[in-house]
């Protein structure tokens with residue numbers, strides 16, 4: 416079915432559109448496999464200096480999520496560490512932190528913890544995205560067969576007919592104020608992110624792309640802070656976790672480097688009053704300070720904000736199919752990362768699925784000779800490896816939408832109407848409890864969280880299943896209870912916000 420080919424027969428000149436995280440991962444992986452890679456990016460390169468210069472000074476308009484916090488899951492940390500250990504060292508030198516399996520253990524399990532083989536592979540890499548991108552970018556630039564051309568806008572795709580298919584032969588580009596020119600390539604990789612235009616251009620030429628698109632119905636807000644001098648990060652407090660779900664809002668803290676951290680809150684689209692409020696930094700603070708798990712970070716005695724609060728809307732789970740009815744969109748063209756598959760950022764999976772996708776692509780072009788086989792096999796492997804992750808994210812989005820709507824309708828705690836949904840909720844609750852009390856369950860859940868296995872694979876372990884069922888049989892209500900975190904209910908929060916707005920209006924002389 417497929418033919419193994421010698422390296423010398425493989426396409427050598429590869430253009431990658433976009434120097435975002437996936438573009439850089441793809442470029443590095445291809446270069447390591449011996450290709451000559453040119454990455455074309457319309458934004459300028461990172462400014463000179465360290466993480467703060469990059470965070471505050473880099474004009475990164477091409478990646479709208481640039482200033483929202485990012486974490487790399489274990490699947491990504493491991494892929495990078497296995498292939499580029501010196502890159503990982505550079506992340507740490509720039510202040511990135513390693514969150515280990517032991518760090519993530521619930522307090523109930525810490526005392527009796529005995530490391531097991533594989534635990535060392537479950538770790539997260541965390542720092543501001545500006546830091547990640549800067550380190551990544553400088554590392555890629557130093558590779559002898561990677562060239563990054565910044566400030567170059569891709570404005571078209573060069574194609575030729577091949578039977579009833581389209582073959583991609585390069586791209587058209589333009590630097591600001593200069594004449595457009597063409598760049599030829601054996602392969603074009605579209606890592607142009609969520610708004611990449613290559614899809615549109617190919618469809619205009621008659622190519623087919625089928626798209627699934629589901630609105631997650633949330634807006635994701637972020638505000639960055641820095642701990643005050645002499646203040647340490649708060650110790651963990653199981654009663655007041657720094658990540659939680661109050662039904663009408665989900666929140667979390669992303670610890671960064673050098674005392675920096677970010678707080679994110681996610682709010683359902685229809686929560687108009689909350690949206691109006693969190694766009695003001697001081698109301699964002701008031702809201703966070705009313706949640707004990709966040710107040711431990713953002714109280715006035717502990718931290719100062721370093722940015723305004725800002726939102727990211729239009730959050731969708733999107734899957735673009737580049738093979739429709741057995742026919743690829745185009746030959747020698749591959750879309751990776753957000754240009755192909757997008758999940759709700761709340762699950763922190765986008766960069767990880769991006770690097771997985773990049774590695775699938777390199778495997779496929781290494782193993783197959785014919786452009787058609789490459790296109791079909793890339794699609795098959797994408798379906799096989801990324802589809803379960805996409806589907807699990809979409810299922811969680813749908814559950815979250817039902818829950819948010821129920822809370823808005825005053826049903827607190829939200830109680831699903833169908834028996835199936837109630838059972839699923841009870842099972843999830845039982846699983847949450849079991850994973851806090853049994854290391855075997857926790858390990859499995861963490862493998863799923865880190866995309867080290869297909870979602871839910873660990874439930875095939877009979878012991879894990881039996882332990883979970885034990886909690887389920889002890890009472891379905893336990894499920895809902897386990898989800899409750901300490902914090903104001905929705906009505907109370909609205910009144911906290913109203914008071915904070917009143918205070919703000921007085922302080923600012925009714926200017927708002």
Ligand SMILES: Cc1cc2nc3c(=O)[nH]c(=O)nc-3n(C[C@H](O)[C@H](O)[C@H](O)COP(=O)(O)OP(=O)(O)OC[C@H]3O[C@@H](n4cnc5c(N)ncnc54)[C@H](O)[C@@H]3O)c2cc1C
Pocket residue numbers: 432433434435436437438439455456457458476477478479480483484485486487488567568569570606607608609610611612635727751752753754760761762763764765766767769
């Ligand atoms: C609010 C938010 C928080 C997130 N948090 C996390 C997280 O914690 N962990 C995680 O793993 N993922 C997270 N994600 C998802 C993650 O940001 C994306 O999945 C990931 O950045 C996708 O990378 P990419 O390289 O495919 O696209 P992008 O990062 O969007 O990069 C695309 C690049 O292509 C360039 N480009 C586009 N068009 C052209 C053109 N015509 N010419 C030249 N260049 C072009 C752009 O300038 C850009 O640099 C988050 C997303 C959001 C929105």
